[in-house]
Amino acid sequence: MRVDVVSIFPEYFTPLDLSLVGRARANGVLRLAVHDLRSWTHDVHRTVDDTPYGGGPGMVMRPEPWGDALDALAPAELTPAGLSPDGLAPGGSTLPRLLVPSPAGEPFTQAMAHELASESHLLFACGRYEGIDQRVLDHAATRMRVTEVSLGDYVLFGGEVAVLVILEAVTRLLPGVLGNAGSLDEESHTHGLLEAPMYTKPAAWRGHEVPEVLRSGDHGRIARWRRDEALARTATRRPDMFAALDPASLDKRDRAA
Numbered sequence: 001m002r003v004d005v006v007s008i009f010p011e012y013f014t015p016l017d018l019s020l021v022g023r024a025r026a027n028g029v030l031r032l033a034v035h036d037l038r039s040w041t042h043d044v045h046r047t048v049d050d051t052p053y054g055g056g057p058g059m060v061m062r063p064e065p066w067g068d069a070l071d072a073l074a075p076a077e078l079t080p081a082g083l084s085p086d087g088l089a090p091g092g093s094t095l096p097r098l099l100v101p102s103p104a105g106e107p108f109t110q111a112m113a114h115e116l117a118s119e120s121h122l123l124f125a126c127g128r129y130e131g132i133d134q135r136v137l138d139h140a141a142t143r144m145r146v147t148e149v150s151l152g153d154y155v156l157f158g159g160e161v162a163v164l165v166i167l168e169a170v171t172r173l174l175p176g177v178l179g180n181a182g183s184l185d186e187e188s189h190t191h192g193l194l195e196a197p198m199y200t201k202p203a204a205w206r207g208h209e210v211p212e213v214l215r216s217g218d219h220g221r222i223a224r225w226r227r228d229e230a231l232a233r234t235a236t237r238r239p240d241m242f243a244a245l246d247p248a249s250l251d252k253r254d255r256a257a
């Protein structure tokens with residue numbers, strides 16, 4: 001997967017050299033480039049912001065550097081006359097999908113992470129101040145798929161931390177990144193449930209014991225226990241998720257529990 005990130009703080013992305021994301025970059029699964037928005041400014045002060053039309057506090061990111069950055073990273077020659085739903089340009093080349101972090105965006109979920117992991121090219125535009133001039137997004141939407149994405153119902157200083165989160169969630173879904181891909185199938189949010197609690201050695205620690213069933217070696221009982229714990233945890237911690245469970249995904253013993 002190719003990923004381009006544009007930000008006025010490229011240094012924010014140094015952690016992407018570490019751990020499994022770093023390894024995915026080193027072995028070419030993730031081809032990530034971070035770009036400084038100011039390299040697309042043309043004045044001596046490298047200005048990227050200005051006061052908002054209509055007044056009010058704060059500054060807004062000017063459209064010109066963003067327009068030039070997006071032109072460079074998603075070249076106009078890739079732009080189809082009319083954007084097809086799959087984002088394919090004539091000749092089959094794939095346009096990047098533009099993701100713009102915003103507290104007013106679509107909530108980021110594991111389902112969205114899966115969707116993004118199937119893209120071949122993601123382009124992230126990190127806003128700062130009061131955000132990016134709306135015309136940048138409106139213009140981009142005439143030639144590529146644009147998604148404003150929110151990390152949650154709170155406000156950050158900028159889009160950089162949101163991009164770090166999104167990239168980590170997406171990278172671990174790319175083929176070959178996790179040693180044991182089976183763990184993806186069993187974790188929280190994959191089947192609309194939270195994962196059951198996990199334990200490791202020692203069996204007893206500071207007066208707390210690992211549940212007997214997990215030490216029994218009885219795989220059927222262990223699976224049943226984990227399923228019951230996952231259902232109970234989801235019901236108490238995330239009643240919204242529990243209410244949204246598809247009844248067809250529940251077996252007879254789930255319904256009895």
Ligand code: SAM
Nearest residue numbers: 101102103127131150151155156157158159162
């Ligand atoms: N004025 C904006 C509003 O009220 O919607 C908030 C701007 S915020 C201070 C600056 C930038 O931080 C945003 O453009 C966005 O890139 C990022 N940001 C802030 N909160 C975010 C969130 N919850 N999810 C994703 N990005 C966020």
